[in-house]
Amino acid sequence: MRSRPRRHSMKPLMNRARRKPRRMPLVLRFAKGSVHGDIMIAVILHAIFAALIVYIDDFTPYTPHLPGSITSSLSIVVGLLLVFRNQSSYAxxxxxxxxxxxxxxxxxxxxxxxxxxxxxxxKPEPSEAERAETETAVYALLAVVYAVKNTLQWEWEHSVGAPDLEDSGSGSLKPELRALLGPQMSETHEFEGLGLPIQLTMSIEAYIKRSHDRGWFHSPQASQLSVQLNTMVAAFGTMETIRLTPIPVAYLIHTRQVLALYGGVLPFAFVESLQWWTVVIVSLITFTLYGIEAIAYQLEEPFGWDKADIKMDDVVEDLRIEVGVLLKEWQAGAPMFGRQEN
Known part of the structure; x- marks a missing residue:
């Protein structure tokens, strides 16, 4: 009998590629990973209102009917609003x-x-101090992505949210980030208004200049390295824009009000032909529409800790593993770096 292949504890992109087998079909999941809890109150309220309209129609002399053309007109508006809402959030x-x-x-x-x-x-081999400088520059590169994550998530050692403004230096940093910073980065300036990712790119740019002066990088190569550093800063700036620019509250209010209006009109259009089935149909329609809007609400803030958010911790951990392996092999003089023994 053929033995099963042995599972390894480490592989590329291990954290991001981790997938648990689904024990239940997605169509039957109503709690974990769904938005049902966020929309249940709204759906129940619309169902109660629909039941009230049906009761009035059956047991009172009033006939609360509206022509179906009204709901057709409103459905176009609701559809356009939800399409734009989801597209902008997913973008x-x-x-x-x-x-x-x-x-x-x-x-x-x-x-x-x-x-x-x-x-x-x-030229002579790099000295121990110069090799240590290269290691420090690589650690600073890795620290950039940690600092980006901490900045976007407002994740500091003391609290998530507003940190203690009386604290200065690296005491407010998460331990894993502080461990990557060299002696020259012992003092940080976040609480003076300078973001740590920008401060780190300054030290990396300085390393590129010193390496160019030593003859390690020729001028076009050093220029290209600076371009890559500029691209990192530009990407961080775009992520900051997403973090600091929420969807306008006026649009969110109007979307919710239109959904509530549409759900409130539906019973008047259905009660004459569906009677008590109106409650079921209205519940299904409002469940669908409020669910779409709730998904958009989750996607519009991608740097949090919800299941729908970007798995930044996993991305950073995978990159830390990769860089750690490269540094270990570099320190051991592995052939992959192309060094020729004299």
Whole structure:
């Protein structure tokens, strides 16, 4: 009998690719990962209102009927609102993921170049201090993505949200980020208004300049490295824009009011032909429409901790593993870096 293949504890993109087998079909899931809890109150209220309209129609002399053409007109408006709402929210989510990938890609590229080109041909081997400087630059690259994550999530050691403004230096940083910062980064300036990702890119740019002066990078190469660093800063700026620019509250209010109006008109259009089935049909329609709007609400803020948000912790952890392996191999003089023994 053929034995089962042994499972390894480590693989590329291990955290992002982790998938648990689904024990239940998605159509039967009503709690974990769904938006049902967010919309249940609204659906119940519309069902109660629909039942009240049916009761009035059956047991009172009043006939609360409206022509079906009214709901047809409103449905066009509701459809347009929800389409725009979901498209704009998903665009924010996708842009956040795309720019995070841009930062990670440039960190990979810069790490590869720093470790492979940190010496000059026909010149003395780098000293221990210069090799330590290269390691510090690579750690600073890795610290950038940690700092981006912490900045966008307002995730500091003391609290999530507004930190203690009396604290200064690196004492407010998460331990995993503080461990990556070298002695020259022992003091940070977030509470003076300078973002840590920008401060880190300054030290990386300084390393590129010093390496160019030593002859490790030729001028076009150093220029290209600076371009990649600029691309990282631009991607971070786009992510900041998403984080700091919410959907206008006037649009959110109007969307909710239109949904409530549409759900309130439906019983008047259905009660004459459907009677008590009106309650069921109205519940299904409002469940669908409020659910679409709730999904858009989750996607518009992609840098949080909900299940629908970008898995920033997993992305950062996978990148940390990759860079850690590269540094270990570089320190051991692995052939992948192309160094020739003299």
């Amino acid at each position: 924010r989510f996708w842009s956040g993921q795309e720019n995070l990938t841009t930062i990670c890609t440039n960190i990979r590229n810069l790490t590869r170049t720093f470790l492979t080109c940190s010496y000059a041909t026909n």
